[in-house]
Amino acid sequence: MSAAQPSTTRLGTPGPVADAPRVLDPRSSGDSPRLVEWVAELLLVGWQRQEAEGRYRGADDFRALHIDPRDGLASYRATRLPPAPWPAQVTADAEPVLASLAPGLGLTRAESFVGALAASVELEPRLRPLVAALSDDPALRLPTVGLACELGDSVGLPASAIRTCVADGRLGFLGLVSRTPVAGRPSRLDDALVADEWLVVAASGAEPVSPLRLVEPLGSAAVVARVGWETPWTLSGADRISHAERFAARLGRPVGLPNDAAEPVGVLVRAALVAGSGLLLQLAEPPDPSLVADAERAASLGCPIALSLAPGVSWIAPPSWHHERVRPPTTLERRARWTSRLAQAGVSVDAGDVAQIAGEFALGLDAVDDAVIRASDRLMGAEADVTAGAITAVSSLSALRDAARRTSWRDLSSCARPGPTGSGWDDLVVAPGVRRQLRDIVAAIVQRGRVLDDWGFGDRPGSRGYHVLFAGPSGTGKTMAAGVIAAETGQELWVVDLARVVDKYLGETEKAIDKVLRAAAASGAMLLFDEADALFGRRGEVKEARDRWANVEVAFLLQRIEEHDGVTVLTTNVSHHLDEAFARRMSQRVEFAVPDAALRRELWRRSMPAAAPLADPADLGVVADRFELAGGAIRTAALNAAYEAAAEGDRIGLPHLVQATVRELTKAGRAPTRADLAELALLAGGAP
Numbered sequence: 177m178s179a180a181q182p183s184t185t186r187l188g189t190p191g192p193v194a195d196a197p198r199v200l201d202p203r204s205s206g207d208s209p210r211l212v213e214w215v216a217e218l219l220l221v222g223w224q225r226q227e228a229e230g231r232y233r234g235a236d237d238f239r240a241l242h243i244d245p246r247d248g249l250a251s252y253r254a255t256r257l258p259p260a261p262w263p264a265q266v267t268a269d270a271e272p273v274l275a276s277l278a279p280g281l282g283l284t285r286a287e288s289f290v291g292a293l294a295a296s297v298e299l300e301p302r303l304r305p306l307v308a309a310l311s312d313d314p315a316l317r318l319p320t321v322g323l324a325c326e327l328g329d330s331v332g333l334p335a336s337a338i339r340t341c342v343a344d345g346r347l348g349f350l351g352l353v354s355r356t357p358v359a360g361r362p363s364r365l366d367d368a369l370v371a372d373e374w375l376v377v378a379a380s381g382a383e384p385v386s387p388l389r390l391v392e393p394l395g396s397a398a399v400v401a402r403v404g405w406e407t408p409w410t411l412s413g414a415d416r417i418s419h420a421e422r423f424a425a426r427l428g429r430p431v432g433l434p435n436d437a438a439e440p441v442g443v444l445v446r447a448a449l450v451a452g453s454g455l456l457l458q459l460a461e462p463p464d465p466s467l468v469a470d471a472e473r474a475a476s477l478g479c480p481i482a483l484s485l486a487p488g489v490s491w492i493a494p495p496s497w498h499h500e501r502v503r504p505p506t507t508l509e510r511r512a513r514w515t516s517r518l519a520q521a522g523v524s525v526d527a528g529d530v531a532q533i534a535g536e537f538a539l540g541l542d543a544v545d546d547a548v549i550r551a552s553d554r555l556m557g558a559e560a561d562v563t564a565g566a567i568t569a570v571s572s573l574s575a576l577r578d579a580a581r582r583t584s585w586r587d588l589s590s591c592a593r594p595g596p597t598g599s600g601w602d603d604l605v606v607a608p609g610v611r612r613q614l615r616d617i618v619a620a621i622v623q624r625g626r627v628l629d630d631w632g633f634g635d636r637p638g639s640r641g642y643h644v645l646f647a648g649p650s651g652t653g654k655t656m657a658a659g660v661i662a663a664e665t666g667q668e669l670w671v672v673d674l675a676r677v678v679d680k681y682l683g684e685t686e687k688a689i690d691k692v693l694r695a696a697a698a699s700g701a702m703l704l705f706d707e708a709d710a711l712f713g714r715r716g717e718v719k720e721a722r723d724r725w726a727n728v729e730v731a732f733l734l735q736r737i738e739e740h741d742g743v744t745v746l747t748t749n750v751s752h753h754l755d756e757a758f759a760r761r762m763s764q765r766v767e768f769a770v771p772d773a774a775l776r777r778e779l780w781r782r783s784m785p786a787a788a789p790l791a792d793p794a795d796l797g798v799v800a801d802r803f804e805l806a807g808g809a810i811r812t813a814a815l816n817a818a819y820e821a822a823a824e825g826d827r828i829g830l831p832h833l834v835q836a837t838v839r840e841l842t843k844a845g846r847a848p849t850r851a852d853l854a855e856l857a858l859l860a861g862g863a864p
Contacts, residue, residue, distance in 0.1 A: 196711040211379050212303075214266075214273045215296035219306045221266055222327050226310070228260040262330040270331040278378050280450040281350060282478060286333050286341040293319045293327065294353045294371035295379040317356060322365035342369075349442040349473060350449075374446070387439050388432030388447045388455070388514040391417065393424035405454065405480035408471040410493045412485040416458045419484040422502050427454050427480050439468040445479045454480035462491040483821040488690050505541055510534040513541055514576075523555050524705025525572035532573065537580040538698050551579035581668060584699030591676050591692040593671030595704050596659040604660050605779050605807060606653050606768065613766045614657055618646055620763070621665045621743055640741040643761060647706075647751035648768025651808025653746040657766075658704045667702040667743065676711055685711075686732045697742045708746035709753040730755055737761055771807060776800040779807045783814035784828075789821075791829035799833045802856065803848075809840045816840075 264425040274288040283291065297303050297319060304317035311323055321342055325335035343364075352375045356368045377384045386834040405427055416433070424431040431454040434444050441457070448455040455474065463471075463483060474481045485491060493499055505513065511534035518525060539547065554575045604611070621642055628634030648656040662669035677688045689711075696703045706713060712733055734757050737744065746762075748754060760766070771779060780796040790796075805813065816839065817832040826832075834856050841848055850857045 209299060209380055211273050211277065211292055212296045212300045214269055214395060214818060215292060216300065216303055216306075217331060217852070218266055218309065218327060219303060221263060222310055223306065225262070227258045244451065246413045248810065259329070260284055266330050267332065274331070278352070278375065278450070280452065281352075281446065282449070283346075284341060286328065286337040287347055287352075289328055289331060289333055289401075290324050290338065290341060290347060290369060291352055291371065291375055292379070294369040294718050295375050297339045298371050299380055308625070318368040320358075320365065320369065321367050322363075324369065325365070327684060339365075342367075345389065346477070346823065349470075350446040350477075351443040352446070370412070374443075386432075386447045386451060387435050387444060388451065388453070389435055390430040390432055391420040391424055391456075392430050393421055393428070406475060407496050407498060408475050408493075409482035409498045409500065410485060410491070411456075411482055411491070411715065412499075412501050414489070414504045415808055416456070416484050416486075417542035417545065418502050418505060418540060419458075419482070420456045421541070421733065422500070423454055423456055423480075423482045429480075431456050431480075433458075441467065441474065445470075445474040445477065445481070448474075448479050448481075449477070454482065456482050456484050458484040459489060459491075460486045461489060466492070487694055492740055504538070507535050510537075510539060510541075510544060513544045514548065517545055518552070521548060521552040523548075525555070525576065529573040529576055531666075533576045533580055536577070537584060537700060539580060539584060540698070543580075543583050543698070547579040547583040548575075550582055551575050554579065581699060581701075581822060582622045584695060584701070585670075587691055587695035588670050588699060588701060591688050592670040592672045592696075592703070595662065595671045595702075596655060597669070599656050599659045600663065601660060603782075604653060604656055605771065605775055606657070606783065607771070607775065610657075610766060610768060613764065614661060617642075617764050617766075618661055618664045621661070621667075641737075641739075641743065642763045643737060643740075643756070644746070645751070645754075645762045645765045646745060646747040646768060647765065648749070649770055649806055650749050651806030651810075652768035652770060653807050654768050655706060657768075658702070658745045658747070661745070662702045665702070665743075667700060669704055670701050671704045671706055674707070678711070685729055686736075689733060690736060693736060693740045693742070696744075697740060700742070702743045702745065705746045707748065709748045711817055712746065712754050712758055734758065734761065770804060773801050776803075776805065776810065779810045780814065783811045789827040791827040795830040795833055797855075798830060799837050803837045803841065805837065805840060809844065813837045813840045828858075831859045 240270050248660075270289075274285055274292060277283070277288045277292050277295075290715045297307060298315075299354060307319055308314050308317045310326075311320055316444070321339065322785065324342075328335065328338045328426070341347065342353075342355055353372065354370045356370055357364075358366050358368055361367075371379075373383045382600075404567065409426075411423060411424065414422075420431045420433055427734045432444070432448045432451060433456055437458075444455055444457070457467075457471075459467075471481050471483060483493075511531055514534055515527070518530070537547075555572060601611075606614070624640075624642060628640055634640050646657060648654060659669055672689075672692060677685060679685050679688065695701075712729060734755065737758075738761050746758075777797050777800040780800045781793075784790060784796065799813075813833070813836040817828055817836040820832045820835065821828040834853075838848060838853075
């Protein structure tokens with residue numbers, strides 16, 4: 177028996193092997209994709225070629241469990257004799273098959289061959305036993321690097337080309353084929369080649385789902401001259417959509433934005449190459465070295481890529497990279513964006529309303545797009561007149577304003593909560609001097625635009641913001657005063673949630689504060705830092721490492737508050753705990769004192785609803801004159817007195833008021849003695 181003419185085959189076909197085995201036409205119209213048919217025929221030929229060379233001759237049940245000495249001799253002969261020829265038809269049919277595999281990715285012939293081999297086994301599982309037989313391992317039913325090297329000779333690919341394309345990692349970087357080590361086989365030639373689901377779908381002739389949303393170059397950015405994209409870009413300032421449109425204009429092609437930030441960069445690059453677009457990755461923090469390397473790899477593969485730095489992110493790119501700072505959209509650009517997006521949604525609103533909203537809310541282009549969706553849903557659902565295919569809705573200004581606010585609240589809601597609403601000047605019981613200061617603050621906030629922009633004060637160095645400090649004991653009306661100011665100036669009041677801002681990890685608190693301040697500036701919201709001394713505490717002497725970081729945190733907050741262009745209100749019960757540097761940064765400081773007897777009588781009167789059954793209204797004057805309580809404590813005492821009277825089935829009388837008041841004083845650490853109570857001691861009853 178000669179090596180060129182074995183007597184048996186293990187494919188169940190007795191007799192000699194045909195000199196020219198039948199090769200399936202890759203252009204056939206059968207049920208299997210032509211790629212699978214071609215790989216199946218290639219595997220068959222590879223099997224017959226191994227037999228022709230005298231390798232793996234046995235057909236017993238113990239094949240692949242031991243190595244027969246004759247196999248070793250056959251392997252030696254195969255290396256010394258000329259290899260068995262491949263059928264010419266296999267080589268000829270390879271070109272259209274390999275060219276059809278993911279043509280937009282620019283794969284080399286070796287990469288296309290490896291991808292075709294790996295994908296075919298997934299498309300046609302019945303090929304796996306044949307693959308296992310070729311590898312002489314019944315447990316390994318996936319093609320290996322070694323098998324790819326052996327079969328690659330059929331299309332003129334040397335083993336070195338196969339090893340290079342697999343080791344280079346382009347297939348792995350693009351998420352096409354992964355190289356998986358096999359247990360017990362240390363040689364890298366025995367690594368299994370596993371096709372990704374995307375490649376399997378593409379090889380079947382279907383169109384895989386893209387993880388990108390394409391953005392076309394629009395607006396004024398479209399007139400920017402095109403430049404090269406051989407190296408990555410960084411874009412800062414403005415917003416992500418502005419960056420995408422700017423980058424698209426630079427490239428003269430669409431730019432893809434990831435739908436899922438968790439996708440690997442290589443997968444996104446693959447989608448961009450297939451779509452013929454650029455790729456924009458938004459970063460909320462400076463990129464790590466691996467992302468920088470991935471961006472440079474993407475550019476080397478011909479994919480234009482840019483890193484969009486979110487506001488507040490500072491990073492210096494490598495010197496070979498391009499960088500551009502995109503200015504935020506102007507009021508006119510925001511107005512044009514609102515108008516075009518509303519027209520696309522089929523909603524017609526008054527041009528004056530659009531102009532007013534564009535001036536009130538400094539939204540980015542991405543936020544404007546989101547706000548239009550919200551406004552359209554509301555306007556479509558409202559009473560409307562359908563005229564010539566457009567919808568003219570009533571109260572469009574309120575709908576637009578509400579949509580803009582809700583859109584700008586996306587970042588605010590993660591670190592703050594809506595503040596108290598519904599209070600007016602009549603609800604605020606404070607000293608006349610405090611009331612005058614509060615009215616001055618309202619006037620200043622209302623006139624900010626005129627003074628800063630029209631009169632030119634905003635062009636001077638320093639912040640355009642307005643920051644107020646309310647200091648005084650608890651319950652004296654500081655929070656209510658902030659709500660009144662917000663209502664009078666037409667702003668939304670948001671209370672910074674310390675539980676979601678303060679973080680034990682270094683730098684996280686500063687990031688959260690920066691995020692909420694930027695969101696407030698974009699939405700025009702007024703921020704309330706309640707119990708501000710918890711954040712803006714006094715810097716102290718550095719005795720250990722945590723003292724240094726605490727001082728750094730306060731220094732950052734000082735700097736960040738000074739840069740904030742919006743309105744902030746800080747409240748504290750212990751103003752002496754605040755850092756001295758905050759005094760210079762405050763536009764106004766208002767001292768809220770404990771109300772005097774006249775104000776307390778008014779507070780007691782307002783704390784009792786008209787429907788409350790009072791035994792004698794004069795009793796309120798008695799407790800107001802005798803006991804010094806702040807407004808918050810008075811409201812609590814009035815409510816507790818009502819509960820006690822209701823439990824006894826009686827009207828709210830002086831005993832109930834005295835007992836509730838004594839308890840409030842005791843809670844505050846100012847429990848009155850019997851001498852202090854005098855004739856009211858008997859009415860205090862069991863109160864402490």
